[in-house]
Amino acid sequence: MLLPEADLKAILAAALAQGGDFAEIFLERRRTTIISCEENKIERVTSGLEQGAGIRVIKGENTAYGYSNDLNRESLIQTANLVGKALPGQPGPVEITFQRPRAQVEFTIKKSPDQVPVDEKVALVQRANEAARAVDQRITQVTVGYGDVIQEVTIANSAGVLVEDQRVRCRFVVNAVATDGQAIQTGYESVGGHQGWELFESVNPEEQARLAAQRAVRMLEARPAPAGKMPVVMAGEAGGTMIHEACGHGLEADLVQKQLSVYAGKKGQQVASELITVIDDATIPGKYGSYRFDDEGIPGEKTVLIEKGVLKEYMYDYLTARKEGRRSTGNGRRESYQDRPIPRMTNTFIAPGQDDPAAILRETKQGLLVKRMGGGQVNTTNGDFVFDVAEGYLIQDGKVGPAVRGATLTGNGPEVLKIIDRVGSDLGFSLGICGKDGQGVPVGDAQPTIRIPEMVVGGILDEEAKD
Amino acid sequence: MDYQALEKKYLDVAARVVEKAARAGALVEAYLNAGETLSIEVRNQEVEALTTARDQGLGLRVIRDQRVGFAFTTDFSPAALDLCVEQALANARMATPDAHNCLPARYPGYPSLDLFDPGIIDTPVGQKIELVREIERQARGYDPRVKITESCSYNDSRYLVALANSQGITAAYHAAYCGASTFMVAVENEESQTGFGLAYGLQYKNIDPVKIGREGAARAVRMLGARRVNTQRAAVVLDPYVATNFLGVIAPALAADAVQKGKSLFRGRVGQQVAAPVVNIIDDGRRPDGIASSPFDGEGVPTEHTTLVEKGILKCYLHNTYTAARDGVKSTGNGARGSFKTTPEVGTTNFYIAAGPHTPEEIIKEIPKGLYVTEVMGMHTANPISGDFSVGASGLWIEKGELTNPVRGVAIAGNIINLLGSIDAVGSDLTFFGATGAPTVRIASMTISG
Numbered sequence: 031m032l033l034p035e036a037d038l039k040a041i042l043a044a045a046l047a048q049g050g051d052f053a054e055i056f057l058e059r060r061r062t063t064i065i066s067c068e069e070n071k072i073e074r075v076t077s078g079l080e081q082g083a084g085i086r087v088i089k090g091e092n093t094a095y096g097y098s099n100d101l102n103r104e105s106l107i108q109t110a111n112l113v114g115k116a117l118p119g120q121p122g123p124v125e126i127t128f129q130r131p132r133a134q135v136e137f138t139i140k141k142s143p144d145q146v147p148v149d150e151k152v153a154l155v156q157r158a159n160e161a162a163r164a165v166d167q168r169i170t171q172v173t174v175g176y177g178d179v180i181q182e183v184t185i186a187n188s189a190g191v192l193v194e195d196q197r198v199r200c201r202f203v204v205n206a207v208a209t210d211g212q213a214i215q216t217g218y219e220s221v222g223g224h225q226g227w228e229l230f231e232s233v234n235p236e237e238q239a240r241l242a243a244q245r246a247v248r249m250l251e252a253r254p255a256p257a258g259k260m261p262v263v264m265a266g267e268a269g270g271t272m273i274h275e276a277c278g279h280g281l282e283a284d285l286v287q288k289q290l291s292v293y294a295g296k297k298g299q300q301v302a303s304e305l306i307t308v309i310d311d312a313t314i315p316g317k318y319g320s321y322r323f324d325d326e327g328i329p330g331e332k333t334v335l336i337e338k339g340v341l342k343e344y345m346y347d348y349l350t351a352r353k354e355g356r357r358s359t360g361n362g363r364r365e366s367y368q369d370r371p372i373p374r375m376t377n378t379f380i381a382p383g384q385d386d387p388a389a390i391l392r393e394t395k396q397g398l399l400v401k402r403m404g405g406g407q408v409n410t411t412n413g414d415f416v417f418d419v420a421e422g423y424l425i426q427d428g429k430v431g432p433a434v435r436g437a438t439l440t441g442n443g444p445e446v447l448k449i450i451d452r453v454g455s456d457l458g459f460s461l462g463i464c465g466k467d468g469q470g471v472p473v474g475d476a477q478p479t480i481r482i483p484e485m486v487v488g489g490i491l492d493e494e495a496k497d
Numbered sequence: 498m499d500y501q502a503l504e505k506k507y508l509d510v511a512a513r514v515v516e517k518a519a520r521a522g523a524l525v526e527a528y529l530n531a532g533e534t535l536s537i538e539v540r541n542q543e544v545e546a547l548t549t550a551r552d553q554g555l556g557l558r559v560i561r562d563q564r565v566g567f568a569f570t571t572d573f574s575p576a577a578l579d580l581c582v583e584q585a586l587a588n589a590r591m592a593t594p595d596a597h598n599c600l601p602a603r604y605p606g607y608p609s610l611d612l613f614d615p616g617i618i619d620t621p622v623g624q625k626i627e628l629v630r631e632i633e634r635q636a637r638g639y640d641p642r643v644k645i646t647e648s649c650s651y652n653d654s655r656y657l658v659a660l661a662n663s664q665g666i667t668a669a670y671h672a673a674y675c676g677a678s679t680f681m682v683a684v685e686n687e688e689s690q691t692g693f694g695l696a697y698g699l700q701y702k703n704i705d706p707v708k709i710g711r712e713g714a715a716r717a718v719r720m721l722g723a724r725r726v727n728t729q730r731a732a733v734v735l736d737p738y739v740a741t742n743f744l745g746v747i748a749p750a751l752a753a754d755a756v757q758k759g760k761s762l763f764r765g766r767v768g769q770q771v772a773a774p775v776v777n778i779i780d781d782g783r784r785p786d787g788i789a790s791s792p793f794d795g796e797g798v799p800t801e802h803t804t805l806v807e808k809g810i811l812k813c814y815l816h817n818t819y820t821a822a823r824d825g826v827k828s829t830g831n832g833a834r835g836s837f838k839t840t841p842e843v844g845t846t847n848f849y850i851a852a853g854p855h856t857p858e859e860i861i862k863e864i865p866k867g868l869y870v871t872e873v874m875g876m877h878t879a880n881p882i883s884g885d886f887s888v889g890a891s892g893l894w895i896e897k898g899e900l901t902n903p904v905r906g907v908a909i910a911g912n913i914i915n916l917l918g919s920i921d922a923v924g925s926d927l928t929f930f931g932a933t934g935a936p937t938v939r940i941a942s943m944t945i946s947g
Contacts, residue, residue: 435885486947
């Protein structure tokens with residue numbers, strides 16, 4: 031524990047001394063290792079230690095927040111006093127009895143990354159670098175990155191929640207650059223999870239490196255993407271960026287309550303095709319967005335957001351749940367002690383359906399096949415979203431045709447979800463750092479192979495391609 | 498904060514750490530950052546959230562046998578500092594030697610810049626809250642259809658930087674910046690549209706709540722009723738915000754490290770035409786009221802005014818000490834640190850497209866049909882290495898030189914090099930969005946997918 035219970039109580043009492051009705055302290059100690067390799071060189075090996083505490087006081091719908099790196103008891107009491115003063119009121123008696131909630135799931139970290147010598151991590155990065163470079167002579171640059179984080183947290187609040195937790199995450203990324211004298215293209219692979227060094231028992235770093243390099247080379251030969259409306263088949267292995275953007279953000283309760291989501295006020299209504307079930311699940315062992323407790327000390331859970339097209343639930347944190355007099359869904363997350371928690375996704379996915387993924391492609395005459403998605407963005411207010419196609423192909427007569435590059439798919443969340451007409455029985459995960467209100471948190475996304483009868487592909491017209 | 502006393506305290510910490518690591522036979526650099534921040538969020542005239550914070554950190558870079566090691570810590574206790582030194586030295590042993598790894602030597606002096614407006618510190622919190630409320634009132638009062646406040650906020654930061662290295666540099670400065678922004682939602686029938694207004698700078702008195710509020714409202718209201726247009730080729734005008742977004746994609750390609758590693762579009766292009774002759778691109782680490790201005794960069798090198806593209810011709814790249822040593826040139830003072838947690842990599846400071854001669858109205862007046870783009874989505878998916886981009890766009894349709902209906906849900910795509918080459922007019926309205934800025938620019942013809 032980062033501070034004794036008695037100190038936590040004293041700090042919370044100081045925070046409420048001016049009359050706030052809820053106080054919380056979030057203590058964090060984060061140790062990181064980062065290794066980067068480029069130009070065949072181990073360029074950077076970084077070790078970091080960050081620690082700090084964030085103190086939050088809520089009164090009615092108003093929040094005061096403060097943070098500091100100084101974990102000394104007296105200094106934190108001083109910070110708590112300052113934060114409390116921002117929300118003056120009628121102070122009442124403060125009595126706190128701590129209870130430790132039980133997590134819905136236990137995660138086992140088999141080999142903590144701080145037990146692995148740095149030279150072993152460096153060797154893994156070097157092997158991946160060599161594997162990527164061996165793929166093709168046209169690979170001219172390779173960047174390999176490895177990072178691990180051991181985050182210890184203590185979360186305590188005036189309602190009596192006390193949680194201590196340790197989150198361990200490893201991540202590995204490869205970015206390959208291919209050049210043929212004229213064009214320059216890139217390929218990217220990234221793996222990671224709420225896992226220790228055992229991540230590399232299920233993931234072969236050399237194989238990931240080869241995949242990235244092969245994609246870069248393939249994209250050299252790709253033609254510019256077409257422009258305009260067409261059917262789109264998204265392969266299960268493409269990742270889950272679309273569901274994250276098309277509906278995930280719009281189901282976060284803060285945006286819903288502020289009327290900033292197209293899904294506001296639609297609980298119980300049909301918002302998607304009957305083929306569509308969307309789930310957010312923090313409890314899947316080993317995934318990048320998984321956790322035992324959220325950053326407010328609430329156990330992570332599995333929440334069905336949309337069931338057979340009907341909107342069932344939003345994602346809540348403490349504050350948004352309190353506004354509706356209901357319980358949190360355990361989605362209160364923050365980037366670090368420097369940030370207030372807000373409702374965030376964990377691992378979000380479209381549940382697998384009945385269709386054979388191969389048949390979906392076969393039965394699509396023309397269109398675009400998305401083999402890998404890149405990043406995306408959504409305007410939750412009107413539901414418009416975009417995402418990048420990192421690997422795409424034309425579909426010609428139900429078969430995979432030539433590769434295309436530079437495409438972005440543009441759509442409107444509610445419109446797209448309503449017209450999805452095929453859902454495969456497969457499920458492919460991807461991971462990333464999701465940004466919202468300036469805070470980045472690790473998330474997982476997944477979806478089966480699906481078909482969208484019509485989406486706008488942002489490519490270029492043929493006349494220009496010939497220039 | 499008493500900055501004189503704090504400077505001394507942090508320079509002492511830096512000197513101690515440098516001395517300790519130097520005893521192990523390494524070149525050493527300690528970079529310390531300490532700051533206080535305030536942030537205020539208002540909704541419906543209530544203070545929804547108020548955040549006050551204080552933090553500090555130290556980043557330690559060592560070079561031993563031409564190998565770089567790095568470690569950082571927020572804990573300045575003697576034990577934690579010792580561990581930091583030990584880790585940085587151990588990390589260096591794992592790195593690959595490179596003869597160009599070096600640290601800058603002492604400079605005779607640094608530019609004297611006005612980076613600390615007492616107005617930011619002396620203005621009471623209550624008055625800052627009132628400024629945010631005024632932004633919201635202005636926005637809501639602009640049009641009855643402006644019904645929802647997505648966000649309305651003010652924030653400021655005062656910070657101190659102290660840097661010492663084993664080559665004789667001991668330097669410090671303190672600075673402050675402030676800014677306010679709003680995102681407002683206009684609602685009509687079943688439709689909602691968002692617009693924003695913002696201003697950031699070094700002077701409190703330059704934050705104009707009336708302008709920020711009304712701009713946020715105007716941008717939201719004018720998008721009501723937006724529709725798609727058919728796929729076609731037409732002229733495209735980027736407003737300063739969108740042009741700034743595109744400029745952000747070019748920034749990494751102008752960094753010498755990207756060039757040296759074969760990851761830049763601009764590799765081998767110095768002296769060549771890389772953009773239309775109307776385009777001038779500048780990085781200025783000393784710009785008055787620039788929020789990225791500082792006397793020295795993240796490794797103690799004086800900042801500079803660097804013209805990167807002049808009349809469309811690429812003049813040079815941005816350098817830190819390492820890339821400069823490798824190319825046999827002088828650092829341009831662009832050893833940028835995101836924070837104490839990172840080594841100083843090549844990065845921009847105040848980075849912008851210089852203003853041109855035309856008003857935005859003149860630029861639009863000459864267009865028979867085209868799209869005036871005011872928002873792009875997915876700009877972060879543009880590929881800075883290949884230059885390929887494809888982004889969602891919205892804005893206003895131009896018909897016979899006039900702005901007409903709002904447009905949304907379309908995409909524009911292409912390659913950044915072609916885009917730079919097709920710019921045929923640059924506006925006089927240079928506007929900064931944080932540390933990056935641009936005026937209105939016009940592209941003669943592009944594909945619009947709808």
